[in-house]
Each structure stands twice: as structure tokens, then as C-alpha cells.
Amino acid sequence: xxxxPDFEHLMRAAGLRVTRPRxxxxxxxHAHPHADTDSILGIARARIGEVSHxxxxxxxxxxxxxxxxxxxxxxxxxxxxxxxxxxxxxxxVCRSCGVxxxxxxxxAYTPCLTASDDHGFEIDEAEVVYWGRCPDCAGxxxxxxxxN
Amino acid sequence: xxxxPDFEHLMRAAGLRVTRPRxxxxxxxHAHPHADTDSILGIARARIGEVSHxxxxxxxxxxxxxxxxxxxxxxxxxxxxxxxxxxxxxxxVCRSCGVxxxxxxxxAYTPCLTASDDHGFEIDEAEVVYWGRCPDCAGxxxxxxxxN
DNA sequence: CGGACATCTTGACTCATTCCAGAAAAGGAC
DNA sequence: GTCCTTTTCTGGAATGAGTCAAGATGTCCG
Numbered sequence: 001x002x003x004x005p006d007f008e009h010l011m012r013a014a015g016l017r018v019t020r021p022r023x024x025x026x027x028x029x030h031a032h033p034h035a036d037t038d039s040i041l042g043i044a045r046a047r048i049g050e051v052s053h054x055x056x057x058x059x060x061x062x063x064x065x066x067x068x069x070x071x072x073x074x075x076x077x078x079x080x081x082x083x084x085x086x087x088x089x090x091x092x093v094c095r096s097c098g099v100x101x102x103x104x105x106x107x108a109y110t111p112c113l114t115a116s117d118d119h120g121f122e123i124d125e126a127e128v129v130y131w132g133r134c135p136d137c138a139g140x141x142x143x144x145x146x147x148n
Numbered sequence: 149x150x151x152x153p154d155f156e157h158l159m160r161a162a163g164l165r166v167t168r169p170r171x172x173x174x175x176x177x178h179a180h181p182h183a184d185t186d187s188i189l190g191i192a193r194a195r196i197g198e199v200s201h202x203x204x205x206x207x208x209x210x211x212x213x214x215x216x217x218x219x220x221x222x223x224x225x226x227x228x229x230x231x232x233x234x235x236x237x238x239x240x241v242c243r244s245c246g247v248x249x250x251x252x253x254x255x256a257y258t259p260c261l262t263a264s265d266d267h268g269f270e271i272d273e274a275e276v277v278y279w280g281r282c283p284d285c286a287g288x289x290x291x292x293x294x295x296n
Numbered sequence: 297c298g299g300a301c302a303t304c305t306t307g308a309c310t311c312a313t314t315c316c317a318g319a320a321a322a323g324g325a326c
Numbered sequence: 327g328t329c330c331t332t333t334t335c336t337g338g339a340a341t342g343a344g345t346c347a348a349g350a351t352g353t354c355c356g
Contacts (some may be wrong), residue, residue, distance in 0.1 A: 017302065017353055019256045037343080055304050057344070062303090073223035075275075078343065092269045119249040121240045123280035132271035165333070198314080200336050205313070226312060267297055289345090 014066040024048045025059045030068050030083045036098040037079060074129055082138065090128035096137035101128060162214040172196045173207045178231040182248040182282035185227060187235050222248065223275060244285035252277060 008018050016022065021044065029035065035043070037096035041056045060081060063069045069081045074093045084102065092101045104124045105128070155174045156166050159160065164170065169192065176191035183191070189204045206228060211217045217229045221239045232250065240249045253276070 019303065019352075021304070033278040042252040048306090054345085058303075071223070075219075075221035081222075084306080087223070090151045092271065094269065101269065103265060111277060117163070117251060118278070118280075118304050119240060120283035121242065121278070122286045123240065123278045127277045127279060130213040130266070130269070130271045131273040131275060131276075132266075135268035138270045147247065167322075167334070169335075198336095202314090202337080203335050210334095 010068060011066075016062060016066055020048050021051050022053045022059050022063070025056055026063060026068060026083075029063070029081045029087075029140065031059075031100075033082045033084065034072070034080045036077075037081075040081065068080055072100070074098075090130065092130040092132060092134075094134035094137055095131055096133055099134050099136075101134070103128075158216060159214075162216055164214055164216075168196050169199045169203045170207050170211070172199065173204055174211060174216060175229075177208075177211070177229050181230045181232065181250070182220070182228045184225075185229075186225075188229065220248070222246075232256050238278065240278040241281060242282035242285055243279055244281055244288075249282070251276075251287060255276075 007023055007030075009020060010020050011026070024044040025040060025045045028040045028046065032039065032043060037053075037056060037060065040060070041051065041053050044051050044056060058070065060071070064081070066072050067085055069083050070085045071079055071081055072091060073079045074091070077093075077098060080100065082102075088105045090103045090105055092103050093099075155171050155178075158172060158193055159166050159174070172192040172195045173188060175195065176188045180187065180191060185201075185204060185208065188208070189199065189201050190213050192199050192204060204249070208217065208219070212219050212229070215233055219227055219229055220239060221227050225241075225246060228248065230250075236253045237255055238251045240251050270287075
């Protein structure tokens with residue numbers, strides 16, 4: 001993954017104050033895509049020592065609304081965050097283990113933004129989630145076989 | 149939508165025992181698409197008097213796994229249920245008021261099931277959520293999104 | 297350097313959903 | 327119709343992500 005973007009500069013450009021908790025959280029999200037809040041809290045603490053969970057929630061919200069991170073929330077899962085923003089990509093989620101992988105949009109340009117009937121809504125985003133089973137889970141028990 | 153399907157027969161066909169709470173919940177979901185669990189509880193109680201919230205949760209789970217209702221869970225919202233199952237349709241969600249509307253898939257046949265790169269996943273479903281603003285909210289404040 | 301204001305800390309709290317264990321009811325067999 | 331087994335319902339408590347509030351602290355700007 002990308003070594004280490006200039007997080008500090010990114011934040012300033014977004015009009016955010018630069019603080020230790022924010023740098024730690026942003027770095028954590030970059031280093032661990034699709035991590036949940038609790039994991040991020042752990043990673044951030046490993047980096048800078050003490051950080052309150054409230055601070056992490058606040059920071060994640062600030063970074064999200066600033067567009068530096070993106071929040072994803074697959075059904076049945078807690079909120080997760082990723083640093084890939086701006087590009088148009090979606091996700092594949094494993095029904096068994098919950099692992100998430102990125103998938104570039106098949107249509108490339110704001111894809112499915114074309115709903116067959118938009119009911120008068122002003123649509124600004126189409127979120128696609130592919131559900132299935134990851135290679136590991138599919139291999140582990142295609143139906144009932146237990147090989148190891 | 150169909151006036152009043154034979155709920156009892158539907159349940160028996162699905163191998164479920166027919167109980168008063170189940171009939172009430174299934175009827176409630178049919179009558180109020182996209183209702184959340186609490187609303188369904190209220191509607192069910194209005195129909196048959198007392199029902200425990202636990203019963204409603206259990207019934208909804210049973211109906212969901214039997215394929216009689218579908219559970220949808222837009223990010224930032226509680227679980228909601230709808231009775232339209234089997235057909236391939238997606239949803240539009242209003243960012244301001246949270247209202248949900250059905251949208252038939254633009255591609256009609258298991259649409260976006262074609263991910264550009266499936267990472268080896270065995271994909272069995274593509275869920276699409278269109279985010280935007282409903283006619284009412286868009287009209288109320290065209291530019292500034294003022295959720296609350 | 298110092299003030300003003302955003303951000304972090306602490307700790308309690310909300311709320312959807314789930315877990316538990318006993319009581320009750322539905323379905324099926326005879 | 328009656329009895330038995332299985333499944334469901336009740337009521338209460340627990341879980342856990344996420345939020346609220348108030349005061350302490352740190353950042354940024356002049």
C-alpha cells in the first residue's frame with residue numbers, strides 16, 4: 001500500500017486542525033482498509049498511547065465529512081472505514097467471515113446512477129455491495145466437505 | 149400490490165407453523181413496506197392486541213429466512229422489512245428524511261452481478277442502494293442539506 | 297506570546313437487538 | 327378427540343455500538 005501520504009498536509013488542505021489523535025486515526029485507516037472503529041481505536045492507541053474512544057468516533061466523523069475517509073456499513077456489520085476516496089469503487093462482502101474487498105465499478109463512471117425509475121429522487125450516489133463467499137470460505141466448505 | 153395474499157397458505161407452503169403473531173407481522177409487513185421493527189410491533193399489536201417485542205423479532209427472523217420477507221438495512225438506519233421478495237429490485241434512500249422507495253433493477257436480470265474483478269469471491273447477490281434526496285426534501289431545501 | 301475556539305477526556309447513557317429459561321400452544325400421530 | 331413432541335411466546339436482563347454533555351487541553355492565528 002502507499003507508503004505514507006502527507007496526512008498532515010491532507011488535513012490542513014481539508015480545513016481540519018492537525019492533532020495527534022487525528023494523525024493516528026488517519027494513518028490507521030490508511031494502513032488497515034475496512035477496519036472497524038474498535039480496531040482503529042486499538043491501532044491508534046498502539047501508535048500514540050492513550051486516545052479516548054470518543055475522540056476516535058469524533059475524528060472518524062470529521063474525516064468522513066471532510067472526505068478524507070469513507071464510511072461503509074454492510075448490513076449486519078459495524079461501521080468500517082477506508083481511505084480510498086474519490087475513485088468510484090464498490091465492495092464484495094463475504095457472508096461467512098465478513099471480509100471485505102474492493103471492486104472497481106464495472107461501468108467505471110458513476111455507474112448505476114441510472115436507476116430505471118428514480119421516483120423523482122435526486123440521486124447522487126449509487127452504492128453497490130456484492131454478497132458472496134470469499135475464496136477461503138468457499139474452499140473451506142463448498143457444501144459440507146471438511147478437508148483438513 | 150396484491151390486496152391480501154393468503155398469508156396462512158404462504159406460511160404453510162414455507163414450512164412454517166401458523167400463529168396469530170406471525171399472521172399479524174406478515175400482514176403488517178405487506179401493508180407497510182420498509183417499516184422498521186418497532187413500527188411493525190406497533191402495527192401487529194394494533195391488530196391482535198398483545199405481542200411481545202421478542203416474538204416480533206423472532207417472527208421477522210423466521211419469515212426472513214423462509215424467504216417470505218426481505219430485510220434491508222441502509223447505512224445509518226435500523227433494520228427494515230419488506231414483502232417484495234423474489235423479484236430483483238433495489239432501493240433509493242433519502243439522505244434527509246430516510247424514506248425508502250423501490251427501484252426495479254436497470255439491468256433487469258441479476259444485474260451488476262458482473263463485478264469487474266471478483267477477487268475469487270463466489271458472488272450470489274448484488275445489492276444496490278441509490279442515495280439522494282426525495283422530491284419533498286429536495287423541494288424543501290434545494291441546495292443546503294439540513295437534516296437536523 | 298496570548299487569547300479564542302476547536303478538539304479531546306471522562307463517564308454516563310440510549311437504543312436496537314439478542315440471550316435466557318420457563319410457560320404455552322400448534323401440529324401430528326393414534 | 328386426545329396425548330405427545332416440537333416450536334414458539336413471554337418477560338426480564340444483558341450486550342454492544344454509538345451518542346451526549348461538560349469541563350480540560352491543545353491548536354491556530356494575530
